Amino acid sequence: MQALNSQARVAVIGAGAMGAGIAQVAAQAGHAVMLFDMREGAAAEAISSIDRQLAKRVEKGKLDAQTRTAVIARLQPAASIEALADAHLVIEAIVENLEVKRALFSQLETLCSADCILASNTSSLSVTALAAGMQHPQRIVGMHFFNPAPVMALVEVVSGLATDPAIAQCIHRTAAAWGKKPVHTRSTPGFIVNRVARPFYAENLRALQEGAASCATLDALMREAGAFRMGAFELTDLIGHDVNYAVTCSVFNAYYNDMRFQPSLMQKDLVDAGHLGRKSGQGFYSYAADAAKPLADELTASTHVDTCVVEGSLGAAQGLIERIKAAGIKVIERDGSGLLRVGDAVVALSDGRMAAERSQQDGHRNLVLLDLAKDYSKASRIGLSCAKGTRREALDQVVSLLAQCEIKASLLEDIPGLAVLRTVAMLANEAADAALHNVGTPADIDLAMCAGVNYPVGPLAWADVIGLPAVLQTLDNMQRAYGEERYRPSLLLRRKVAEGSTFHD
Ligand code: NAI
16 A cells, blocks of 8 residues: 555644654645544644744745744644544554543544544554454554654654554554655554654663762763763653653553563662652752763773773774774774783773673673773773772773773763673663564564664664674573573574574675
């Protein structure tokens, strides 16, 4: 089924933040759009607000005046739901309540023609449940936009059990025609993004709870080593802890308390205290007018490094070697098991074991572990951890080597998988499980995480780059260290490693 052509009439129900944004997107794509809200005047107010935003864009030279006039002319407030009867596509963005949405769809079935597509912007309800008992459940589909809808590219096209694949295809193509990046997904809790993103918050919260480092240090590592737009603490402060915690609880409950989604008591405490983040003035950080933003911790270099020795490949951290050479440090290369020797220090990329375990098991004295970086040739900060017995002078050598490469070093407590590695390994693991359960294709899952939550690269593509055996080993080691099924590797990851293939083969 083709995309709806721009002559097709679109109706949007609910003129709140999402409904108004969706109506704007459809009108910008050339559709006549009717906007209805049960609160009188709300639809007209929303259209005025869209007009004000478009006017600002015209002032800034980002939009021409005729386009603004044409878009606004295509948006009409509807005085009653009956006015939507001739729509070809209705998208509801009303209150997130199953019974209320079902009642709305029942009413629409009596009003609209049998071939009108009924879409829901729900972010957490089952599309299967929304369609149950309808006369034509095959035309009910999820069309999940992200906030703000005119800006965020992702649309999750959600198929319930009864959704006609041709309808899902039509909505997918229509979203693409509207300039969005649509992905297909099955109606499962959290769909793709709200499920696969959980470890980003969970692993950082756990690292904080275990005293690995301060919020500011962990956030800086996520940004400056992980290349994420924001760290988990600044991001959840922005989202609001009430909202973020509720999504985690909803996914956790929906997956029958799978420990992989276990909510954080630390975050619950913030919610209980009313420390909801930016909107309440206090979350992990203070937003008081006089509050200074805490700085990330970093070690200071105290010596100068002329030479180091690389034994074998450092795996995903191999890019660091070029950077060391570019900094004018002599690198002696020889065979070995993936170690960098700097003075007395033995440096290795974390494999998910604690430094204490690894130095004991592998017999290394003065072991310093490196955290993952998205790109070692560009990272401006890297996390380190070391075993208690590692001599201060040995650590200094590593910090100085990194400083000569213009990389700041942040020391973490000795937790398994440090900060970025544990987060990325768990994101890839969740993405792998979502792919295994056919929630989306690997390509769609990666696209969803980049277009929906701005990840620098999709978690599956990232795992391919790290090397799937290294990701599996990290998870196996973390599962052993914690003794928790939370870290159990996905069957798909294990199978890919056994096959010697990748997620995007
Ligand atoms: P909102 O509270 O800003 O707006 C909802 C609007 O729907 C209100 O104007 C309300 O008067 C109207 N409404 C409620 N019941 C109605 C009914 N029976 N008939 C007609 N109008 C009705 O909510 P928001 O944030 O725009 O969310 C709407 C939907 O979009 C929810 O399903 C939500 O889960 C989903 N969503 C929200 C996102 C967000 O970040 N806010 C992101 C993605 C999806």
